[in-house]
Amino acid sequence: MPTAEKTLDEILDLAAAHFKVPREKLSPDEDFFKALGIDSLQTLDLLTKLENHFHVELPDYELQGVSDFRTLAGKIQSRL
Amino acid sequence: MNEYKGQALSWSLASGIVEVALHRAPCNEIGTVALSDLEKFAQSLDELEKQAHALILYSELKCGFCAGADLRELYEKSQAMEKGAAGAGVRDFLERIHAVLNRIDRSPLTTIAAVHGVVFGGGFELALVCDLILADKLARFCFPELRLGLIPGFGGIPRLKRDLGNAVVRDLLLTGRSFNATKAQQIGLVSQVVSEGEALRAARATAIQIGKFDRKTSATAKQFIKPIPHEELKREIEIFCDLFSRPAVVAGLKKFVESTDAQPYLP
Numbered sequence: 214m215p216t217a218e219k220t221l222d223e224i225l226d227l228a229a230a231h232f233k234v235p236r237e238k239l240s241p242d243e244d245f246f247k248a249l250g251i252d253s254l255q256t257l258d259l260l261t262k263l264e265n266h267f268h269v270e271l272p273d274y275e276l277q278g279v280s281d282f283r284t285l286a287g288k289i290q291s292r293l
Numbered sequence: 294m295n296e297y298k299g300q301a302l303s304w305s306l307a308s309g310i311v312e313v314a315l316h317r318a319p320c321n322e323i324g325t326v327a328l329s330d331l332e333k334f335a336q337s338l339d340e341l342e343k344q345a346h347a348l349i350l351y352s353e354l355k356c357g358f359c360a361g362a363d364l365r366e367l368y369e370k371s372q373a374m375e376k377g378a379a380g381a382g383v384r385d386f387l388e389r390i391h392a393v394l395n396r397i398d399r400s401p402l403t404t405i406a407a408v409h410g411v412v413f414g415g416g417f418e419l420a421l422v423c424d425l426i427l428a429d430k431l432a433r434f435c436f437p438e439l440r441l442g443l444i445p446g447f448g449g450i451p452r453l454k455r456d457l458g459n460a461v462v463r464d465l466l467l468t469g470r471s472f473n474a475t476k477a478q479q480i481g482l483v484s485q486v487v488s489e490g491e492a493l494r495a496a497r498a499t500a501i502q503i504g505k506f507d508r509k510t511s512a513t514a515k516q517f518i519k520p521i522p523h524e525e526l527k528r529e530i531e532i533f534c535d536l537f538s539r540p541a542v543v544a545g546l547k548k549f550v551e552s553t554d555a556q557p558y559l560p
Contacts, residue, residue, distance in 0.1 A: 254320065254356050254411055257433050261473045265430060272470040 221286035241283040301327035311348040320356040324363030335396040347500035357410020368546040401512030407496035418447035428474035429492040435471035441545035446533040451525035
């Protein structure tokens with residue numbers, strides 16, 4: 214199982230690549246809605262990308278209120 | 294009519310394949326405009342079926358296949374009417390959309406939904422009418438209706454029950470969670486998962502393959518393996534109308550319509 218830090222790094226890499234945001238502009242505790250400039254439909258894209266990448270299922274109700282990359286990584290880590 | 298360009302959808306017929314493209318922003322919400330175009334399409338099917346063997350339903354919009362019923366229109370219309378009239382309006386809308394979807398469901402053509410992005414609520418129900426669902430790997434499916442105090446109203450539960458095990462149906466419906474194309478394929482809902490942007494290409498390839506078979510045999514096989522659950526569909530309309538009359542539904546719709554939340558589908 215990857216470490217929590219590795220999971221977090223991979224999320225940041227994936228989000229930067231998918232939404233074409235420079236990787237160095239994303240930080241773990243940042244609000245990803247603002248950092249990526251995404252709306253609700255794009256959030257679903259991100260969720261699907263993460264599920265496909267990590268081969269996990271992330272019920273969207275578990276992500277309610279989650280807005281920073283670090284907490285998101287924790288949610289994913291708990292399902293790896 | 295072999296070709297049509299409407300406000301919500303367009304269709305064309307070429308080489309025995311009818312292609313129906315959804316293209317009403319923001320995300321192909323099904324309201325009165327889309328319903329009117331869908332009814333025109335259903336009326337044209339008799340003629341199209343004489344010349345075609347397959348039908349592909351897809352979206353031209355980046356956001357996805359279809360975000361479902363036009364909840365904004367539903368809310369605004371229900372607010373502008375007396376309570377009784379709003380209920381009658383909802384029933385009329387449901388009976389009309391059911392007539393269209395049942396017509397597509399029973400078409401002798403082999404029907405394919407090529408989906409990507411959002412496949413939510415009524416959009417999911419539109420895909421479920423088709424014989425095959427081909428999904429882009431970023432497609433996401435959901436029945437969020439319970440979050441609004443409703444059940445799916447365009448035939449979703451009877452058609453899901455037709456295709457899937459009851460435990461899966463309960464999970465999708467009672468949790469209202471969204472799920473991706475890989476999961477949809479694992480549970481038997483989606484027949485092929487393809488790369489991003491490839492669903493329509495894959496659907497066209499499948500439609501060409503289907504064209505190699507005898508049309509009468511394909512239609513007979515379809516009729517045998519895909520019965521339409523008419524009684525449950527009628528019951529669904531009754532349950533939906535009954536639930537719609539409750540104040541909690543109007544409150545749920547209001548919350549959704551007025552939401553500025555990044556995840557408005559979550560309660």
